[in-house]
Amino acid sequence: DTAVSQTPKYLVTQMGNDKSIKCEQNLGHDTMYWYKQDSKKFLKIMFSYNNKELIINETVPNRFSPKSPDKAHLNLHINSLELGDSAVYFCASSPSTIEKYFGPGTRLTVL
Amino acid sequence: AQKVTQAQTEISVVEKEDVTLDCVYETRDTTYYLFWYKQPPSGELVFLIRRNSFDEQNEISGRYSWNFQKSTSSFNFTITASQVVDSAVYFCALSEANDYKLSFGAGTTVTVRA
Numbered sequence: 660d661t662a663v664s665q666t667p668k669y670l671v672t673q674m675g676n677d678k679s680i681k682c683e684q685n686l687g688h689d690t691m692y693w694y695k696q697d698s699k700k701f702l703k704i705m706f707s708y709n710n711k712e713l714i715i716n717e718t719v720p721n722r723f724s725p726k727s728p729d730k731a732h733l734n735l736h737i738n739s740l741e742l743g744d745s746a747v748y749f750c751a752s753s754p755s756t757i758e759k760y761f762g763p764g765t766r767l768t769v770l
Numbered sequence: 771a772q773k774v775t776q777a778q779t780e781i782s783v784v785e786k787e788d789v790t791l792d793c794v795y796e797t798r799d800t801t802y803y804l805f806w807y808k809q810p811p812s813g814e815l816v817f818l819i820r821r822n823s824f825d826e827q828n829e830i831s832g833r834y835s836w837n838f839q840k841s842t843s844s845f846n847f848t849i850t851a852s853q854v855v856d857s858a859v860y861f862c863a864l865s866e867a868n869d870y871k872l873s874f875g876a877g878t879t880v881t882v883r884a
Contacts, residue, residue: 690870700809700859702874715870749815756870757803761815 662686663762665750671768672740680735680765682750689754690714691733693725696747696764708733737767745769772797774864776875783852784883791847791878793862799823801867804838804845809859809877818860821845852882 663684672678684691692715693705707715708727722738737744750762773796783789795804806818819829821838829836833850849856862875 692870700877700879702861702877704871704873707870709870747813753870756868757865758820759865759872761817763814766813 663750663752663760665748665762665765667765668763669766669768671770673770674740674742676740677736677738678740678767679737680748680750680767682733682735682762684731684750684752684760684762686752686754686760687730688752688760689730690752691727691730692751692753692759693733693735694749694751694761696749698746702749706733706735740767740769742769772799772802772864772866772869772871772873774862774873774875776862776878778878779876780879780881782881782883785853786851787882789849789852789856789880789882791849791860791862791880793845793847793875795843795845795862795864797864797866799866799869803865803867805861805863805865805872806836806845806847807861807863807874809861811858815861818847849880852880854882854884856880857882 666681690709692707696702705719706725711727724736726734747764749764751759753759775794802823804821808816835848837846859877859879861877865872
C-alpha cells in the first residue's frame with residue numbers, strides 16, 4: 660500500500676563504484692522527482708520527469724543519470740561514486756505542480 | 771527565482787513551552803503555494819500543511835498553528851505546549867504556480883527536552 664517506495668533504504672559502497680536507487684509510485688501520478696538532502700539537511704531538487712520526459716535537470720554532475728522506464732518508475736543511476744555523493748536521496752511524485760508525495764528516502768554512504 | 775529563508779537553525783525548548791518557527795519567502799509570482807514539512811529522527815518527510823497565496827486565513831490543527839502574512843512574506847509555524855515527540859527538523863517550502871520545483875528552506879532543528 661506504500662504510495663512512493665524506494666529501494667534500497669540504505670546503500671553503503673566504495674568510491675568509484677556505480678550504483679542505482681529505484682523508485683516506484685502507485686498513485687498514478689504523471690510527474691516524479693529526485694531530491695538530494697546533504698549532510699547539512701539541505702534539500703534540493705535534482706531531476707523531474709513528466710510522463711517519462713525530463714522536465715527539470717538542475718546542475719547535477721553527469722555521473723548522475725535518471726531513467727524513467729514508465730510513468731510509475733524513476734530510477735537514479737550514479738556512476739563513479741565520490742565521497743561527496745553521500746547523502747539522503749528522496750524520490751517524490753505529484754499529480755500536478757502543487758502537491759508532492761515523498762518516498763522514505765535512501766541513505767547513500769560512500770566510503 | 772523563488773527563495774525560502776528559515777533564519778533559525780536550531781531551537782531548544784523544555785516540554786510544554788511554545789515554539790515558533792519563522793519562514794520568509796521570496797517570489798515574483800502572484801500565485802504560489804507554501805508548505806511545512808516535518809522530518810523526525812527516523813528521516814522521512816512528513817507533510818504538515820499547504821497554504822495557497824490567495825488564502826491568508828490562519829490555520830490551527832491541534833497544537834499546530836500557522837500564520838500566513840503576505841505583507842511581510844512570512845509563513846510562520848507555532849507548536850503550542852511542545853512535546854518530546856515534536857523534536858524534528860522542520861522545513862518551510864515554496865512552489866510557484868506552473869513550476870514543478872519545490873524549493874525548501876534550510877530547515878530548523880527543534881529539540882524538545884523533557
